[in-house]
Amino acid sequence: VTTGANDRRRLDPVGIDDLRQLKRVLDHRFGTLSRLVQFCLVGASGMVVDLTLYAALLWLLASVGFGGTPDPASSFNRSMFLAGCLSIWAAMTWNFLLNRRLTFNDTRGGSIVRQYLTYALGNALGIVVSLTLRLYLPSRFEFFALHRLAAAVVGIVVATGISFSMSRWIVFRRKPASTSPPTSSKPADQPSALV
Numbered sequence: 001v002t003t004g005a006n007d008r009r010r011l012d013p014v015g016i017d018d019l020r021q022l023k024r025v026l027d028h029r030f031g032t033l034s035r036l037v038q039f040c041l042v043g044a045s046g047m048v049v050d051l052t053l054y055a056a057l058l059w060l061l062a063s064v065g066f067g068g069t070p071d072p073a074s075s076f077n078r079s080m081f082l083a084g085c086l087s088i089w090a091a092m093t094w095n096f097l098l099n100r101r102l103t104f105n106d107t108r109g110g111s112i113v114r115q116y117l118t119y120a121l122g123n124a125l126g127i128v129v130s131l132t133l134r135l136y137l138p139s140r141f142e143f144f145a146l147h148r149l150a151a152a153v154v155g156i157v158v159a160t161g162i163s164f165s166m167s168r169w170i171v172f173r174r175k176p177a178s179t180s181p182p183t184s185s186k187p188a189d190q191p192s193a194l195v
Contacts, residue, residue, distance in 0.1 A: 023105075032168065038103040039164050042095055047156050050091035051149050057083035058148065077135065080148070084134045087152075088127055092120065095163075104172030115171060122166035126159035133158060 026034040061079035096119045100108055133155035137144035144151040 023102075027106075035103055035168060036164060039099060039167065040160070042098040042103055043156075043160055043163070045098065046091040046095040047153070049094045050087045050156065051152060053090050054083050054087035054152055055149060057086055077139075080135055080138070081131075084131050084152070088130060092123060092127065096120075099167060099172070104167070107172040119167065119171045122170050123159075123163050126162035126166070129162065130155035130159040 023034075023038075058079060061083060066079050066082075093116075096116055100112070100115065130152075134148075134152045137151035137154060138148050139145070144154075
């Protein structure tokens with residue numbers, strides 16, 4: 001058997017349309033598992049945003065002398081609280097935009113403001129858990145007092161399951177396809193009356 005020049009296989013670059021098609025196939029074949037993997041990848045990028053901003057804000061707030069020492073009675077650290085709130089909000093917004101664009105791209109219809117507010121409310125429990133662990137662990141354990149970002153990671157990981165559940169089944173849920181017949185009851189061949 002001889003092979004000609006036309007029988008050689010070419011490797012074409014993978015394009016955006018190829019990736020979209022692959023995503024559709026994976027979503028169809030693996031459903032929620034495919035979405036969970038995508039959600040975790042987006043979440044990993046959000047964790048980078050969160051931890052980077054958190055570390056930068058802790059450094060900035062300490063350098064200007066804002067709330068650097070905790071209140072001895074409550075072990076509450078104002079700078080950690082403020083830095084945690086701001087970094088979690090930034091990461092939540094980042095994750096919302098990427099999840100809306102990538103993970104749950106088939107549910108982008110409707111108001112982005114409504115979806116963002118629903119996302120924020122739906123993730124409120126996860127945010128509270130993440131922020132609480134971020135503040136509690138350093139006040140109780142020496143390891144986390146020395147490694148505050150590790151406490152933040154624990155909070156993020158614990159909150160991920162809550163966040164995915166709320167996103168998948170409440171914020172970005174697919175609307176069921178309408179199966180009702182057309183509402184017109186007159187035959188198609190009759191002209192409509194003009195008013």
